[in-house]
Amino acid sequence: WERPDGRPIRQRLLVVANRLPVSAVRRGEDCWSLEISAGGLVSALLGVKEFEARWIGWAGVNVPDEVGQRALTRALAEKRCIPVFLDEEIVHQYYNGYCNNILWPLFHYLGLPQEDRLATTRSFQSQFTAYQKANQMFADVVNKHYEEGDVVWCHDYHLMFLPKCLKDYNSKMKVGWFLHTPFPSSEIHRTLPSRSELLRAVLAADLVGFHTYDYARHFVSACTRILGLEGTPEGVEDQGRLTRVAAFPIGIDSERFIRALEVPKVQEHIKELKERFSGRKVMLGVDRLDMIKGIPQKILAFEKFLEENPYWRDKVVLLQIAVPTRTDVPEYQKLTSQVHEIVGRINGRFGTLTAVPIHHLDRSLDFHALCALYAVTDVALVTSLRDGMNLVSYEFVACQDSKRGVLILSEFAGAAQSLGAGAILVNPWNITEVASAIGQALNMPAEEREKRHRHNFEHVTTHTAQQWAEFFVSELNDTVIEAQQRIRK
Numbered sequence: 249w250e251r252p253d254g255r256p257i258r259q260r261l262l263v264v265a266n267r268l269p270v271s272a273v274r275r276g277e278d279c280w281s282l283e284i285s286a287g288g289l290v291s292a293l294l295g296v297k298e299f300e301a302r303w304i305g306w307a308g309v310n311v312p313d314e315v316g317q318r319a320l321t322r323a324l325a326e327k328r329c330i331p332v333f334l335d336e337e338i339v340h341q342y343y344n345g346y347c348n349n350i351l352w353p354l355f356h357y358l359g360l361p362q363e364d365r366l367a368t369t370r371s372f373q374s375q376f377t378a379y380q381k382a383n384q385m386f387a388d389v390v391n392k393h394y395e396e397g398d399v400v401w402c403h404d405y406h407l408m409f410l411p412k413c414l415k416d417y418n419s420k421m422k423v424g425w426f427l428h429t430p431f432p433s434s435e436i437h438r439t440l441p442s443r444s445e446l447l448r449a450v451l452a453a454d455l456v457g458f459h460t461y462d463y464a465r466h467f468v469s470a471c472t473r474i475l476g477l478e479g480t481p482e483g484v485e486d487q488g489r490l491t492r493v494a495a496f497p498i499g500i501d502s503e504r505f506i507r508a509l510e511v512p513k514v515q516e517h518i519k520e521l522k523e524r525f526s527g528r529k530v531m532l533g534v535d536r537l538d539m540i541k542g543i544p545q546k547i548l549a550f551e552k553f554l555e556e557n558p559y560w561r562d563k564v565v566l567l568q569i570a571v572p573t574r575t576d577v578p579e580y581q582k583l584t585s586q587v588h589e590i591v592g593r594i595n596g597r598f599g600t601l602t603a604v605p606i607h608h609l610d611r612s613l614d615f616h617a618l619c620a621l622y623a624v625t626d627v628a629l630v631t632s633l634r635d636g637m638n639l640v641s642y643e644f645v646a647c648q649d650s651k652r653g654v655l656i657l658s659e660f661a662g663a664a665q666s667l668g669a670g671a672i673l674v675n676p677w678n679i680t681e682v683a684s685a686i687g688q689a690l691n692m693p694a695e696e697r698e699k700r701h702r703h704n705f706e707h708v709t710t711h712t713a714q715q716w717a718e719f720f721v722s723e724l725n726d727t728v729i730e731a732q733q734r735i736r737k
């Protein structure tokens with residue numbers, strides 16, 4: 249990997265995800281303004297110096313006209329992004345339908361949609377067809393931009409068909425696929441009508457990655473039980489071809505969070521928050537408003553805690569920041585009303601003229617405001633019913649080096665496997681258990697908090713997003729080299 253003059257050539261990495269890491273707003277017929285959204289994946293890949301990353305994905309907007317498409321493509325090219333244009337019907341069937349209505353709940357153990365069995369079965373087929381079609385559209389764009397030697401890294405449940413589509417184009421393409429959600433037990437996966445097609449399509453990849461060893465094991469079991477293939481310690485074997493399957497737990501750009509605490513604006517925020525909540529312990533929840541995050545269960549556990557511990561009623565406040573997502577979906581609207589209703593009831597029950605026990609915000613916070621909140625928090629409550637990893641727990645730990653706050657963490661979040669020794673682990677369905685964990689966290693002696701925090705801080709700062717990305721891509725390169733050697737033998 250060197251040029252003739254000895255300068256290293258950086259390997260090109262094509263990162264393919266449903267959404268590009270930008271928000272695009274149309275300002276005129278051929279004019280777009282773009283803003284990069286600094287999510288975990290973006291920070292992870294910006295930090296990886298040996299690859300030159302390009303992004304391929306949907307820009308999140310419908311652009312029916314060619315003038316608009318050409319202008320957006322040009323604008324995105326400056327950000328090293330390449331768009332896949334999906335029309336409204338495809339987005340409806342593939343993204344809202346198959347991805348979010350079928351795969352997302354199933355992978356989080358919430359089952360397949362129940363409403364009307366027959367209608368679901370009929371629409372299931374058309375949604376699955378749209379899913380395959382959309383994946384093929386992503387593959388077409390990848391194939392158009394692919395150059396020999398590139399690494400193609402496909403992300404998440406939206407693109408399970410992509411490895412197959414890519415290998416059909418070019419069997420020599422280096423293809424990795426990583427799942428950000430849990431992969432459920434094979435008993436859950438086998439209820440999916442398209443269970444075999446999806447597994448086979450993923451197996452076309454050279455390397456398949458998950459956040460935890462358990463998810464990798466579930467995937468291998470699904471392949472052995474449903475497809476009758478052979479599972480090996482390395483992965484899954486089909487007629488002599490091995491697909492490597494392994495765990496690659498994601499991390500965060502911890503330095504970015506630690507550095508943010510020094511920013512004057514953040515320091516100012518911290519000061520304001522401390523004054524605002526002086527004399528009270530601060531508990532914090534930060535989630536997308538999604539069924540899987542267990543927000544109603546968390547708030548009910550807090551209510552139980554207040555019910556049983558009158559001493560704490562005016563000495564603790566819960567700040568729940570919930571970013572609304574998928575607001576057009578009735579189930580999500582129902583969840584929002586349910587949360588509002590519970591919060592209203594608890595504030596009515598335990599509030600006073602001057603203070604309420606729960607501050608619930610239906611909104612997203614900017615990065616600096618979020619860091620300040622993490623920094624003043626005494627107890628963070630991450631009680632997802634299921635969660636691939638959960639990065640909020642990592643971000644909280646990164647911002648807690650002066651406070652040594654306590655993390656209450658669901659045992660069903662992937663993060664429980666990495667932060668389990670430092671956090672108080674709970675079953676989020678057991679409200680009594682969560683309520684008693686709140687009591688334990690609030691009363692925890694400083695020494696124990698210190699010990700637990702050190703453990704987690706060490707983990708969060710040594711298992712970063714950059715390392716995760718480097719590790720996955722170097723494993724993918726090695727896997728392909730080993731496979732070639734095996735074939736030569």
Ligand code: ADQ
Nearest residue numbers: 428534535536569570571611612613635636637638639640
């Ligand atoms: P998510 O389900 O989105 O990600 P998570 O890992 O917690 O869950 O990441 C959420 C991100 O959004 C965090 O960076 C957090 O700071 C931010 N965020 C959440 N609520 C916010 C708010 N109110 N205001 C501002 N920012 C907010 C999916 C999987 C996870 C997996 C990740 C990464 O569902 O399990 O950890 O991908 O693989």
